[in-house]
Amino acid sequence: MTGIISSQSLSKRFRRTVVLDGLDLEVPAGSIYGLVGPNGVGKTTTIKVLMNIFPPSGGSSEVLGTDSRRLGPRQFEQIGYVSENQELPEWMTVGYFLEYLSTFYPTWDRALAADLVRQFQLPADRKLRHLSRGMKMKAALASSLAYSPKLIVLDEPFTGLDALVRDELVESLLARSEGATIFISSHDLAEIESFASHIGYLDGHKLQFSEELDALRARFREVVLTFETAPALPAQWPASWLQPEAIGPVVRFVESRFDAERTPAEVRRVFPACRDIQAEGMPLRSIFVTLARASRRATS
Amino acid sequence: MKHALAIFRKDVRHLWPRIALVLAVELVVGWISFSLPSDPSGVRYSLGTVELLAWWYLIVSAIHEEAVPGDRQYWLTRPLARRDLLAAKLIFILVFVCLPVFLGQVTSLVLRGISPVAYLPDILASQLFFLAALALPVAALASVTAGLVEFVGTFLVVWVGFALIVAPFASRAQVDFYWPGLEWVRSTVTAALTLAAATAVLLLQYLRRWLWLSRGVLAAALLTSALLRWAPGWHTAFALQTLLSTQHVPATVARIAFDPGRDPRTPVPFYFRRPGQDDKGMSLPVRVTGIPDGMALYSDRITVTVQTQTGERWSSGWDPLDQLFRILGTRASMQEERVLTGDGEYWLYMNIDRSFYLRTSSEPTHLHARLALTLFSPQQITPLAMQKGAQPVSPDGFCLVASRERVFYATCAWPGRTPAISRLLVGPGRAISDSVFSYGPYPTSGELWQTGDQSVTDPPPAVALATREAVAHFERDLDIPDLREWANR
Numbered sequence: 155m156t157g158i159i160s161s162q163s164l165s166k167r168f169r170r171t172v173v174l175d176g177l178d179l180e181v182p183a184g185s186i187y188g189l190v191g192p193n194g195v196g197k198t199t200t201i202k203v204l205m206n207i208f209p210p211s212g213g214s215s216e217v218l219g220t221d222s223r224r225l226g227p228r229q230f231e232q233i234g235y236v237s238e239n240q241e242l243p244e245w246m247t248v249g250y251f252l253e254y255l256s257t258f259y260p261t262w263d264r265a266l267a268a269d270l271v272r273q274f275q276l277p278a279d280r281k282l283r284h285l286s287r288g289m290k291m292k293a294a295l296a297s298s299l300a301y302s303p304k305l306i307v308l309d310e311p312f313t314g315l316d317a318l319v320r321d322e323l324v325e326s327l328l329a330r331s332e333g334a335t336i337f338i339s340s341h342d343l344a345e346i347e348s349f350a351s352h353i354g355y356l357d358g359h360k361l362q363f364s365e366e367l368d369a370l371r372a373r374f375r376e377v378v379l380t381f382e383t384a385p386a387l388p389a390q391w392p393a394s395w396l397q398p399e400a401i402g403p404v405v406r407f408v409e410s411r412f413d414a415e416r417t418p419a420e421v422r423r424v425f426p427a428c429r430d431i432q433a434e435g436m437p438l439r440s441i442f443v444t445l446a447r448a449s450r451r452a453t454s
Numbered sequence: 455m456k457h458a459l460a461i462f463r464k465d466v467r468h469l470w471p472r473i474a475l476v477l478a479v480e481l482v483v484g485w486i487s488f489s490l491p492s493d494p495s496g497v498r499y500s501l502g503t504v505e506l507l508a509w510w511y512l513i514v515s516a517i518h519e520e521a522v523p524g525d526r527q528y529w530l531t532r533p534l535a536r537r538d539l540l541a542a543k544l545i546f547i548l549v550f551v552c553l554p555v556f557l558g559q560v561t562s563l564v565l566r567g568i569s570p571v572a573y574l575p576d577i578l579a580s581q582l583f584f585l586a587a588l589a590l591p592v593a594a595l596a597s598v599t600a601g602l603v604e605f606v607g608t609f610l611v612v613w614v615g616f617a618l619i620v621a622p623f624a625s626r627a628q629v630d631f632y633w634p635g636l637e638w639v640r641s642t643v644t645a646a647l648t649l650a651a652a653t654a655v656l657l658l659q660y661l662r663r664w665l666w667l668s669r670g671v672l673a674a675a676l677l678t679s680a681l682l683r684w685a686p687g688w689h690t691a692f693a694l695q696t697l698l699s700t701q702h703v704p705a706t707v708a709r710i711a712f713d714p715g716r717d718p719r720t721p722v723p724f725y726f727r728r729p730g731q732d733d734k735g736m737s738l739p740v741r742v743t744g745i746p747d748g749m750a751l752y753s754d755r756i757t758v759t760v761q762t763q764t765g766e767r768w769s770s771g772w773d774p775l776d777q778l779f780r781i782l783g784t785r786a787s788m789q790e791e792r793v794l795t796g797d798g799e800y801w802l803y804m805n806i807d808r809s810f811y812l813r814t815s816s817e818p819t820h821l822h823a824r825l826a827l828t829l830f831s832p833q834q835i836t837p838l839a840m841q842k843g844a845q846p847v848s849p850d851g852f853c854l855v856a857s858r859e860r861v862f863y864a865t866c867a868w869p870g871r872t873p874a875i876s877r878l879l880v881g882p883g884r885a886i887s888d889s890v891f892s893y894g895p896y897p898t899s900g901e902l903w904q905t906g907d908q909s910v911t912d913p914p915p916a917v918a919l920a921t922r923e924a925v926a927h928f929e930r931d932l933d934i935p936d937l938r939e940w941a942n943r
Contacts, residue, residue: 202525205530205531207525207530207531208525226533226535227533227534227535228533230531230532230533231533233531235531237526239526240526240527240528241524241526241527241528242528243468243528245468246468250467254460254464255532257456257457257460258457258460258532258533258534259533294528307531
C-alpha cells in the first residue's frame with residue numbers, strides 16, 4: 155500500500171448489519187481528500203476504523219504506513235482528529251485543555267497554540283461546556299493543529315455551524331496545515347468543493363469512485379441535444395450517459411466520461427439527426443445527485 | 455511515567471471535591487469507630503458501608519474520567535498510551551484510597567500505643583486483601599461501563615445474580631460450607647481469584663479494549679467466587695493448616711479410645727440435624743487422654759465410615775456436625791462444649807444416614823472415625839471492668855464493656871489477627887462464645903482490626919475475657935472393629 159491512508163477490501167459489520175463492504179481507498183500524501191456521500195453510508199465508520207476506534211471486520215488499512223489496528227501513541231502524535239460528535243472533557247477550560255494535551259505531543263508548539271487561540275478568539279479561561287458548538291469545534295481544531303500533524307482527519311466538522319464560522323475554520327485549517335494531508339468527511343458537498351483536491355464517493359457501503367476533483371469535474375458534463383423533431387430514442391443508452399430524458403426535440407443526459415472528441419462522435423453515432431450539441435460543466439452537487447440517483451436506479 | 459502522572463494530576467484537578475469528600479467521610483468514620491465504646495445498634499457497620507460506598511464512588515469516578523467503552527471519547531485519538539492510562543488510575547487508587555486507609559491503620563495503632571512496625575506485615579496483608587476484594591474488582595467493573603448510571607445498573611444486576619446463586623445454598627451454607635478456623639484459606643483463594651480476574655479485566659480493557667471478553671471474564675470470576683462458598687476442599691485446607699503448624703504433636707497426645715463400659719444411652723444435650731436431611735444422630739462414649747495440662751482439644755471435623763459384616767458400607771465425609779463433645783449443661787454454647795479441656799470421658803457425636811442405619815441396625819459393624827483436631831494453648835484470662843473505656847487484652851488487643859438499661863455489651867478488637875478462640879466469661883460457669891474464631895496467619899477481611907461484638911441481657915456481676923491460641927493441627931483415628939448394640943444407640 156502507498157499513500158498516507160490506504161485500505162484494501164476494508165469491511166465493517168455491526169452484528170449482521172454491513173456498514174462497509176470492501177472499501178479500497180488511497181489518500182495521496184499532501185492531498186485534501188473529501189470523503190462524501192449521503193448520511194448513513196459509513197463515512198464516520200470508515201474514519202473510526204482507520205483511527206483504530208473500531209476494529210475492522212475484514213480487509214486491511216494503513217495510516218501513516220502503520221496497520222490501522224496498531225495505531226498507537228507514536229502515530230497519534232502525528233494525527234489531528236476532529237469529529238462533530240467527539241466527547242470533549244467539558245469540565246476543562248480551553249487553556250487547561252490545551253496545556254494538558256501539550257504534555258503528550260513532542261512537537262507541540264506553544265506559540266502556535268497561543269496563536270490559534272487568538273485567531274479563533276477562544277476564551278482561554280472558559281470551560282468547554284460553556285462554549286457554543288462553533289467555539290467547541292474551534293477549540294478541538296486548535297488542539298489538533300498546535301503540533302503540526304502530518305495527517306488531519308475531520309469527521310463532519312462543519313455540521314451545524316453557520317457559514318461564517320465554517321469559512322473561518324476552513325480558512326484557518328488551510329492556512330495552518332501546510333504540507334499536511336487532510337482527510338475530511340462530509341455530506342455537504344458545497345463545503346468540500348471549495349477546497350478539496352481529491353474526492354471519494356461512498357454509497358451503498360462501497361466507495362463508488364475516488365479521484366482528483368478536477369478530473370471528476372472534467373469528465374462530467376450535462377449534455378443537451380437539439381433536434382428538428384422529436385428523435386427516436388435508442389433501446390439501449392450508452393453506459394456513461396446517465397439520467398437521459400427527452401422532451402420533444404430536446405434530449406438531455408449527464409455524460410460521466412466526457413471527452414471533447416469522443417463524446418460528440420458518440421452522440422452522432424446514436425443520434426445522426428442531432429442538430430446541436432451543448433455540453434456544460436456541472437457543480438459537484440449536481441454530479442453527486444446524478445450519481446446517487448443512478449445508483450438507486452441500479453439497485454432497484 | 456511522565457504521561458501517567460500528567461493524567462493523574464488531571465484527575466486530581468477534576469475530582470478534588472470528591473476526593474475531599476471521601477477523605478472527610480473516612481476521617482469521620484475512623485474517628486467514630488475509634489471512639490465508639492461499643493456498637494449495640496450497628497452504627498459502626500453502617501458507617502463502614504458508607505465508607506465503602508465512598509471509596510467505590512471515588513474509584514468509579516477516576517476510571518470514568520476516561521471511560522473505556524465507547525467510540526466518542528476525545529482521548530481515543532490522542533497519544534495517550536493505554537498503559538499510562540491504567541498506571542494513572544492505579545496511582546489514583548493507591549494514593550486516595552489505599553494510602554488513607556494505610557495511614558488510618560497506622561494512626562489507630564499509634565493511638566493505642568502499639569508499634570506499627572510490628573504489625574507492618576498485617577497492614578500490608580489487609581491492604582492486599584482490600585485491593586483484591588474491594589478496590590480492584592470495582593475498578594474492573596467500572597472499566598467495562600461507560601458511566602455512573604451504567605455502573606450502578608450493572609452492579610445491581612451482579613448483586614441480584616450473586617444473591618440468586620447464593621440463595622439455594624444459604625441454609626446448607628450455615629453448617630456444611632462454613633469453615634470455622636480455616637475460612638482464611640478460602641478467603642485467600644477467593645481474593646487471589648478476584649485479584650487475578652480484576653487484573654485481567656483491567657489489562658484486557660486498557661491494553662486491548664476487548665469489552666465483551668472483559669465482561670465475560672468478570673462474569674466468570676463473579677460466578678466462580680460465588681460458587682467457591684460451596685467448593686469442596688475443607689480437608690485440603692486442613693492439611694495445609696497442618697503443614698503450617700510449627701509444633702510437632704507426638705502420638706501420645708490426644709489419644710482417643712472407645713469406652714464401651716459407659717451407659718450408651720446417655721442423653722445428648724443437643725442434636726444438630728441438617729435441614730431437609732433425614733439423619734440419625736448418635737453419640738458413642740469415648741475416652742480422650744494425653745491432652746497436655748491447661749491445653750484444650752477441639753475436633754474441627756470428623757469423617758466416619760461404617761461397614762457391616764455383609765459388606766454394606768457408608769461414609770459421612772468430613773462432616774462439620776460430627777464432633778467430640780462434653781456435656782456442660784443447658785447454658786453452654788455449642789462451641790464451648792466442643793472444647794475439651796483435659797483428659798476424661800467424652801462423646802463422639804455423629805450423624806448417620808437414617809436409611810443405612812435402619813437397614814443395618816441389627817448387625818455388628820466396623821466403625822472407623824478419622825478426626826481432624828486442633829490443640830489450643832492454655833487459656834489466658836483477662837478480667838474486664840464495666841464502663842472503663844478501652845482495656846488492653848493480650849496480644850495488643852482491647853475490649854470495651856458497657857451496659858445500657860438491662861443489656862450488656864462487649865466489643866473486643868485485635869490488630870492483624872484474633873486469638874483462635876475468645877470467650878467472654880460473664881459469671882460462674884457462664885460464658886458467651888465470641889464469633890471470632892480463626893487459625894488464619896493474616897487478616898483476610900481487608901481491615902486491620904478484627905473485632906467481635908457480644909451482648910447479653912442482665913448485666914453480669916463480673917466479666918473476663920478468656921483466649922486461647924491454636925498451637926497444632928493433626929489427625930487421629932478411632933477404630934471400633936466390632937460395634938455391637940448398634941441398634942440401641
